[in-house]
Amino acid sequence: MNFIHAAILWLNDPLNWTNPNGILDDLREHLVITALSLLVASAIALPIGIWFGHSGRGGGVTVAFSNMTRAIPTYALLAVIYVAGITGIGAESAVPALAIFGIPPILANAYTGIRQVDPEVRDAARGMGMSGLQMLGRVELPLAVPYIAAGIRTAAVQIVATATLAALVAGGGLGDIIYAGFGLTIAVGGGQILAGGILVALLALLVNGVLGIVVYYVTPKPLRAQRRSRRRARRLAAEAA
């Protein structure tokens, strides 16, 4: 019954890390799938979201797409794409499905980021004689960076989490450890299952934390200060009330 002990033992065995298809191989595979999916999702969602935001159209499409993807089980989409045979048969067959689930947060945040730019700022830019593209590049995009970065962070965390499910379909990634553990039955594989769960959860939390720091640093300093002072203003207002 001491699965925690078994999990620690399993994690402590260096062979479990360095074996072919061991933790290190799985981790590498997991990160490669995640990075590829994030790249594909960004390449699709960023231009569309930025264009939607700039032109003020497509808000409805953005919401509809994100609602639709919420209703599709990741496991189902992974299976459908795998069986359709559009992509390879290895772990990389998970990339299209994972990318689809990464699109909504990037799209929505890019759209919101551009839309939230103060209309007065836009007017001022136009008054300075900027063309639409200049305004996008010099005014709207820089002001939208915090939102865009937050969207990519959300997508990355989601993809790194769902990449675990690739193991259920074609194999690959850290999910393999859990899947194989269940294959051994709980009595035998309980420790391994738990160890796999710990690794996967740690990776997701780590990616979330690290990207949180990245988002903070890519946010232009004035915007950071603004956010802090806004929070301070809110606190002061709350105290006054």
Add this chain to the structure above:
Amino acid sequence: MSFAGWPARALPADAPNPWFSWHYIQQNADQILTYLQFHFVTTIEAVAAAMIVAIPLAVLCYWVKPLAAPILALSGVLYTIPSLALFAFLAPFVGVGVTTILIGLVLYALLLMIQNTLTGLRQVPEEVRDAARGMGYGRVGMLWHVELPLALPGIVTGIRLATVSTVALLTVGVIVGQGGLGQLIFSGLHTNLNKAAILTGTVLCVALGLALDLVIAGIGRLVTPWARRRVAS
């Protein structure tokens, strides 16, 4: 269930394997209905249990402001943990069964419901609360008669989001053999990549999610007639 490794792509070249097949559905009607029923019942149970936990927690966050940040942060951390990992944490201790799945689903639904209920409560205008206080409502009376009813749109949004994601997430239950419609996908993957099984499971799952979403949205409209009137006028 079989864990004999991952499905091979190799198929006899002449074996028909259509994406949609009435024959498959007729042959497996009983099983499909059983899975559909399991999926439906388990979703309702998980969402109901999540409501019972989440709404009081949201009220707690609302009343005791310093608690809001830690409760939301904790449920946010839970939400970040991948479903497979969560089931992996639970299975060794709870066993391979519906309970493991239910606990996992409830934990995931919590964040969506707490967040939306809290948003709904915070949207209650200060003047309304002042008026209620002036009418002699105490804290609990005001919550029950004024604040919760006015927060209903937020609560309903939370329930809708939680329901749709619960339906989708339940398929991951295949890892302990309790994936509802996900079992159709699982068996499709593991019996010569039967496309009809995989697509039937997928379509029914999406349809169930959307149908429940519509029903809850309808109930939400029925219980908040004032919101409709405001839109109409």
